[in-house]
Amino acid sequence: MFNDKKVAYIFIASFIVLNLIWNYLFETNQLYLDWGIALFQIVACVTAFSWLVITFNKDKGKARKFWLFLALGILSYLMGILVWAFYYFITLDVSAELALLPKVFWIFQNVFYFLALLFMMNVMKKNNLLTIRFLFDILIVMSVAATFISHFIMGPLLTNAKHAFSIIDLLYPVFDLGVLAGVLSLIIASNTFFTKSTSYLLVAGLLIQVIADLNFSYLTVKNIYSVGSLSEPLWILSLFVIGLAGLHQESLSKQGSMTFVNIGTKRSLFVKHSFPYVGVILLSIYVISEISHSTPIIVGLFISILLVILRQVFTLLDNDKLVTDLNNLNEALEVKVKERTDRLVETINTMEHLAFHDVVTGLPNRRYIEKRLRQAIVNANPKKGKKIAFLLLDLDRFKQINDSLGHSYGDLLLKEVGNRLTDIKQPNELVCRIGGDEFAVLLENVNHAKIDKKVNVILNVLREVYDIQGVDLHITPSIGVSIYPDHGENFEALLMKADTAMYKVKDSGKNHYTIYNESMDNESQLTIENSLRKAIEREEFELHYQPQFMLEKGQLIGMEALLRWNTASQGYVPPSDFIPIAEETGLILPIGEWVLREACKQSVVWEKQGFARIRIAVNISSLQFQQSDFIDSVAKILAETEAKATCIELEITESVAIGFIENTISKLSKLKEMGFHIAMDDFGTGYSSLQYMSKLPIDRIKIDRSFISLLNTSNKNDTIVKLIVMMAKGLNFKVIAEGVETENQKAFLKSIDCDEVQGYLMSRPLKLEDCNRFLTETEGRVQLPTVLI
Secondary structure (H helix, E strand, O other), rough: OOOOOOHHHHHHHHHHHHHHHHHHHOOHHHEEEEEEEHHHHHHHHHHHHHHHHHHHOOOOOOOHHHHHHHHHHHHHHHHHHHHHHHHHOOOOOHHHHHOOOHHHHHHHHHHHHOOOOOOOOEEEEOOOOHOOOOOOOOHHHHHHHHHHHHHHHHHHHHOOOOOOOOOHHHHHHHHHHHHHHHHHHHHOOOOOOHHHHHHHHHHHHHHHHHHHHHHHHHHHHHHOOOOOHHHHHHHHHHHHHHHHHHHHHHHHHOOOOOOOOOOOOOOHHHHHHHHHHHHHHHHHHHHHHHHOOOOHHHHHHHHHHHHHHHHHHHEEEEHHHHHHHHHHHHHHHHHHHHHHHHHHHHHHHHHHHHHHHHOOOEEEOOOHHHHHHHHHHHHOOOOOOEEEEEEEEOOHHHHHHHHHHHHHHHHHHHOOOOOOHHHHHOOOEEEEEEOOOOEEEEEEEEEEEEEEEHHHHHHHHHHEEEOOOEEEOOOOOOEEEEEOOOOHHHHHHHHHHHHHHHHHHHOOOOOOOEEEEOOOHHHHHHHHHHHHHHHHHOOOEEEEEEEEOOOOOOOEEEEEEEEEEEEEOEEEEEHHHHHHHHHOOHHHHHHHHHHHHHHHHHHHHHOOOOOOOEEEEEEHHHHHOOOOOOHHHHHHHHHHHOOOOOEEEEEEHHHHOOHHHHHHHHHHHHHHHHOEEEEEEEEEEOOOHHHHHHOOOEEEEOOOHHHHHHOOOOHHHHHHHHHHHHHHHHHHOOOEEEEEOOOHHHHHHHOOOEEEOOOOOOOOOEOOHHHHHHHHHOOEEOOHHHOOO
């Protein structure tokens, strides 16, 4: 009924006005006046009760029982009215106003109100001491009220023999003032479960009832009370206002959240703390006024008590201020902790995404597909004929497009290829970019027929014309396919076999695909293996040297020794073609020893020529480092060549560094004791742990060229390189970047405090005679590394 607040306010105003008009019109007609009073109060009770019941049903919070107790109080008042009406209009007992039962119901209205307030105090309590303090505040006010009532109301009632009264008549003002004290203490105390409107309406409703009850008690003392006095409209208004408080709380509940009221101003705090003492002060003033003529000591006692009370109030104000400041500080600290936690989570998520995704295409990267393949192998069931296919795609003629149109066109082309592959991807498939112009597709639970069908779809999609910024580009893919478990049990094996098949396609004219078979690599591998054995005998290997520079001053600080194979029949063979075979066959061991020996010899030659400060970096293979006699072999070469270990830097890869970590630390420590510099090569392409990195006795890390080549093409890639440099600096490592080919790359590396660089921008790898000439020309700029001083 009247659930809309605006309608409710109009109804209450109209109802009160109608009640006053009724009382005025039938002031001389007692029967109509009594009927009106009864009906008006019954309607008010039913309306307010319905509002509170609705609020009780809608409110699912901690204040729910509070509204129930208030509703029971109004129901008790309604029962008293009905019993009074029954006595007065049905039994026609003219002394019905003296009947005990209606008064019992009416006094229970205040009892339920008081229980509601005690319940809310228990809900709101922050600690037991706070609740006890509130209880004492209420008891103080009730004691003062009882004293005044006893003196001004109960005394006259007891001494007035002509007026019949009951003990219940004496309880009205006592309970009313106690209820009011409890409400004010709760509202003023701190944050509550009510909105500001609800709080104000509750206080107003209970205050109006107190005024009505005091008026009733006063008229009773004067023996002039009659039905139709001011008390009846005030009681009705009190019922409506308390009901309206529930209506406002119901409106809040519909919004699904509770709003806390903060009445924490200085004025409200002063009122809060001084409220229970005001009654004591008033009582003291009255007592002093009565007995001050007897002795001045009483006045002094009152002043002392007053000063103690004021001191206590101000102490409480200071305590509340300290508590408020502490709460504010805690809230600010919680906000800052949450903000920093959110930023940290966001940073971790970003770094995790960067670690497993390609910065150009946004596709998963090599690390991600390797992780996914391991999981797929665990879940695979080859016995049912369902296998895993690994497709390696290489874009034909991509280098020509990159060189002629620039890297920006190349990157856009790579993105478009990634988009096309993603568009045709099925739920059991994964598309990723391996690096450069190579993509990979992982197919799970497939057979040969599905593989052939999928590869043909890829070929047809990628052969279509590409429109890159208005330029039509035509490219074709060469695809090699390897299958688990037929061609390998892990990622490296499947990648190698797919790579072999892919190059077989390129040798056969490109723009097609083939599935790996053993005959593809047996011929070439055997040929290269035999040629490698002869190359050692024929001394076909040679070292080229690529200069390394201090980035800040541009001074030459060292050379990296790079192995080259110059065959009599084919000329130079790319290292990527023969080094993997040398490692697989074990030929890398004698080749690695030859490289280290030649580098040490050249170090001695350069020292005799006056270039004593040059550091020569030598790559150490994984197989070479794992040999049990590796340290002895290095020491033997050092002794034979009479080279200084301080002029040699040994480069190991991340995979070497994290394998058998204790053995690795032991070997590296011995090499450091001998005087060698230690560098971690191709950093960022492996899986090194920061925990292990901090333990390794290394001097510098070398950022892989795959990261450098993508600088200034993506903020994400720039961020990766910057994070690597920051991490290295934090571990007190020097940082050298390889593969620097543009001024923009160099400028960026300088801006993030990278220490050293090497690459085609400064110099390509030089033959020995060219390197000697280069050293002669740059002799004045050779820089001695700090560790050698």
